[in-house]
Amino acid sequence: MAEMLVKIEPQASVSLPMPLLDKCVHCGFCLPACPTYVLWGDEMDSPRGRIWMMRKSTIGEAAADANLQKHIDNCLGCMSCMTACPSGVEYNKLIEETRAQIEESTSRPLPERLFRWMLFATFPHPQRLKLLGVPIALYQRSGLQALARRIGLLKLLPKRLQAMEALMPTVPLNPFRTLMKVSSVKTTRARVGMLTGCVQDAYFGHVNAATMRVLAAVGYEVVVPKSQGCCGALMVHSGLEHEAKAYAKRMIAKFEEAGVDTVVINAAGCGSTMKEYGYLLRDDAAWAARAAAFSARCKDVSEVLAELPIEAALAPLPLRVAYHDACHLSHAQRIHAEPRALLAQIPSLDVAEMAEASLCCGSAGVYNLLHPETAEELGDRKVQHLLDTHAQALVSANPGCLLQLQASLRRNGHAELPTFHMVELLDASLRGLSVESLLKRHNQGCRRDR
Numbered sequence: 001m002a003e004m005l006v007k008i009e010p011q012a013s014v015s016l017p018m019p020l021l022d023k024c025v026h027c028g029f030c031l032p033a034c035p036t037y038v039l040w041g042d043e044m045d046s047p048r049g050r051i052w053m054m055r056k057s058t059i060g061e062a063a064a065d066a067n068l069q070k071h072i073d074n075c076l077g078c079m080s081c082m083t084a085c086p087s088g089v090e091y092n093k094l095i096e097e098t099r100a101q102i103e104e105s106t107s108r109p110l111p112e113r114l115f116r117w118m119l120f121a122t123f124p125h126p127q128r129l130k131l132l133g134v135p136i137a138l139y140q141r142s143g144l145q146a147l148a149r150r151i152g153l154l155k156l157l158p159k160r161l162q163a164m165e166a167l168m169p170t171v172p173l174n175p176f177r178t179l180m181k182v183s184s185v186k187t188t189r190a191r192v193g194m195l196t197g198c199v200q201d202a203y204f205g206h207v208n209a210a211t212m213r214v215l216a217a218v219g220y221e222v223v224v225p226k227s228q229g230c231c232g233a234l235m236v237h238s239g240l241e242h243e244a245k246a247y248a249k250r251m252i253a254k255f256e257e258a259g260v261d262t263v264v265i266n267a268a269g270c271g272s273t274m275k276e277y278g279y280l281l282r283d284d285a286a287w288a289a290r291a292a293a294f295s296a297r298c299k300d301v302s303e304v305l306a307e308l309p310i311e312a313a314l315a316p317l318p319l320r321v322a323y324h325d326a327c328h329l330s331h332a333q334r335i336h337a338e339p340r341a342l343l344a345q346i347p348s349l350d351v352a353e354m355a356e357a358s359l360c361c362g363s364a365g366v367y368n369l370l371h372p373e374t375a376e377e378l379g380d381r382k383v384q385h386l387l388d389t390h391a392q393a394l395v396s397a398n399p400g401c402l403l404q405l406q407a408s409l410r411r412n413g414h415a416e417l418p419t420f421h422m423v424e425l426l427d428a429s430l431r432g433l434s435v436e437s438l439l440k441r442h443n444q445g446c447r448r449d450r
């Protein structure tokens with residue numbers, strides 16, 4: 001009744017397709033799956049509450065104002081609500097469209113705009129990240145980082161900069177080294193293109209190298225197009241639609257030139273975005289069909305590897321690991337069984353499951369930089385579940401999750417617990433590495449095998 005009496009004159013509202021909004025029947029099954037609802041218990045920070053606000057704004061009963069912006073910003077975009085929803089609500093489309101429209105219609109305070117500008121000016125640019133890697137490597141290897149952490153100097157920084165420092169990966173000594181060519185086995189089963197990524201390319205070159213070796217070992221010819229740039233995931237998740245479309249078009253053209261049937265991706269966030277290019281560019285007459293065809297060719301590395309039996313010998317890795325589901329793999333791409341099936345092929349590897357496995361670790365793209373307190377809470381929760389498994393290492397399939405969990409482990413006094421991308425373990429097993437040498441290489445920050 002109060003709603004009928006108080007007539008709001010919205011300055012601007014969002015406008016979302018009613019068929020998408022109508023799919024939500026307000027049942028609430030998604031609430032326990034939502035990390036922000038689990039933490040705060042606030043309906044407006046649940047999927048149901050957010051969809052309700054989107055609807056109110058779409059029918060003109062609420063403005064696209066700072067309040068809506070706050071609850072939409074709080075969403076991690078983990079898509080856990082989509083897995084939990086029995087009505088098939090396409091929350092990914094709703095949140096991305098809402099974010100794009102909010103960015104157009106509302107402004108943010110200057111410090112917020114500056115911080116976001118800094119993120120977008122660095123993260124989607126592998127060359128800039130590599131350049132930044134030089135001072136970061138000096139900071140890390142000169143002992144300055146250890147000193148600053150020990151004496152608590154970093155606590156003087158604003159919280160977001162503290163988070164940035166805590167999440168920094170161990171940067172390779174020479175981030176500008178390029179991927180080595182990896183020769184495939186003689187009978188090539190198929191030709192695939194590989195995405196190198198932004199953060200993955202700059203700071204996780206060892207994961208890209210391991211991916212190439214594993215693909216080659218099972219018989220794929222791997223093509224790595226040069227100057228691929230960014231897939232646009234960060235832009236899509238932040239409502240920067242125009243920029244995201246430009247990145248998508250560039251990526252499509254690059255891989256079309258390479259003439260590959262499959263595009264292999266080893267970063268979950270990039271994979272889920274690239275599989276949605278068809279939707280992103282659906283209204284662009286010149287690109288819609290190309291984007292849809294490209295998206296159909298994109299596959300996570302675990303999907304590609306699961307298609308062909310691994311015929312090469314796999315050496316035992318007697319190690320107990322906990323597998324962490326990256327949200328953009330398990331929820332956004334519904335890839336759950338494949339990584340587990342691949343790890344199960346490694347003799348003597350014991351794979352443990354964690355409690356609350358479907359709950360986000362707090363990484364969520366740049367969420368852990370924009371909302372460090374919430375991200376830390378989720379990271380600490382995940383670490384506790386990890387420790388409960390008594391695993392000797394953590395395995396995941398997304399660089400963002402690995403960085404988030406490394407920082408969470410350090411914060412909780414377990415810096416010694418190693419983290420690996422799933423392909424690193426397959427690679428070690430295919431190469432016959434012992435557990436000792438795998439852990440030693442990890443402990444030494446051995447990132448020189450690119």
Ligand code: SF4
Nearest residue numbers: 024025027028030085
């Ligand atoms: S999003 Fe799905 S699970 Fe959540 S309230 Fe709506 S219909 Fe129910």
Ligand code: SF4
Nearest residue numbers: 034075076078079081
């Ligand atoms: S995407 Fe994740 S954080 Fe956002 S509403 Fe859905 S479950 Fe909650």
